[in-house]
Amino acid sequence: MAFTRATGKHRAPNRLTRRSAQVAGIAALATAGVIGATASPALAADSAATVETVGLTQVTAIGSSLAAQIEAQAQAQQHQADLAAKAKAEAEAKAKAEAKRKAEARAEETRKAEARAARAAERARLNSFRLPVAGSYVTTAYKSGGSLWSSGSHSGVDFRAASGSSVVAVGAGTVVEAGWGGAYGNNIVLRMTDGTYTQYGHLSSIGVQVGRRVSSGQQIGLSGSTGNSTGPHLHFEARTTPRYGSDMDPVAYLRSHGVRL
Template sequence: MAFTRATGKHRGPSRLSRRGAGIAGVATLATTGVIGTLASPALAADADTRSVEDTGLTQVVAADALADTIDAQAAAQEREAAEAEARAKAEAKRKAEAKRKAEARAKEIREAKERAAREAERKRLNSFQLPVAGSYVSTGYQTGGSLWSSGSHSGVDFHAAYGSTVVSVGTGTVVEAGWGGAYGNNVVIRMHDGTYTQYGHLSSISVSVGQSVTPGQQIGISGSTGNSTGPHLHFEARTSAEYGSDINPVAYLRARGVNV
């Protein structure tokens, strides 16, 4: 009689089945005393099988370690970038503060110079000086003689060669500029303190009525016009613009800091 096998797919025993059979075989051999020569190859094969099966876990652990390393590197780079940005901001802030301080200091210096210049100008405008630089009094105040209609000198004469520059002794406004009879060509200035000064016997006049003048500003050229015996500057200090209100011109200039 012939026997036939049922049709269908047939597979060899699985790895688990093979391992189970192997273990059973080892147990049988152990009971029969035949294990010395057969056990070692079977156990070695099983160890090889475990080694191959454990490879996937090892790869997962290695991948996790690599990912951790990459994350750590990325975090370190982010920290470095943040620190660099913070340093850049701090440096920019430091430079901006230094610039602000420099600008503030420059402004202080500029303002101090401007104040000093204004103060110097204020002092200059309030100052007085000789009407002819480096000159001296050649004829004193109230000197008597027939040269003067009043019988005495109403001012002082400053030595001045013909063509010498005559300047305003201080800050003021011109109230007379032209012919003054015995004074010849003359200029009268109302000073900023309310007093008046007169400059006579000029050969020419450089200012006009209403003009403001400052200390040392030229108002004319010395000469010998009018009632004069030679080139010089007749200078008077007055309480008004009119003749006869004269005061001592030397005392007047000295009281205002001029060395006469």
């Protein structure tokens, strides 16, 4: 049998048509799961070209670059935060150390001030003067005349004091005489810290020894009526030397040292 073909021009499929067919075939093979194993080199090359044409490689590259930038920025921000935290911690530690130093300095200054005040108080106590018999008063004045005194006048003053009354040092000093003093009976002589001397006569008992240091107000003996005396009292003298005859006004002496009488 003879075959005839319709009249007209018949052309072979062009390249675009063949490419479309190839793509369709590749898609079908990919669906079947066999493209990776059975595709020819030419088909694999065509597939790669198709992926590049879509732009997936470019998108992936851009995404990786952006992630790296974000990561770098995050690391930089964390580094700055760490530096700020470290600086803050160092500043706080420095502030605490400075506060501690100042507190210690204030405490030391307070301690020194208290020590100075204590020393001043002790000096004031040592340098303070008081009556030889607490609450007493003068019964016989200085330079009073009469036959009771060999010199014709009183070389000191007499303070009222019942027998056995406490007799104290009028100020701080050192004992230079303690014992029997003739007309003075039992007597004590002190060298005061200012270089003057004080005497305490007619005592019933003596409570200190020569060379002993005494403080202001410290008991040194008890009043009595020993020696040339007409009754219990305390004979008190202020002198420029430890010897008889160097006497000065005892009332003026005590008043010059702040004693009221």
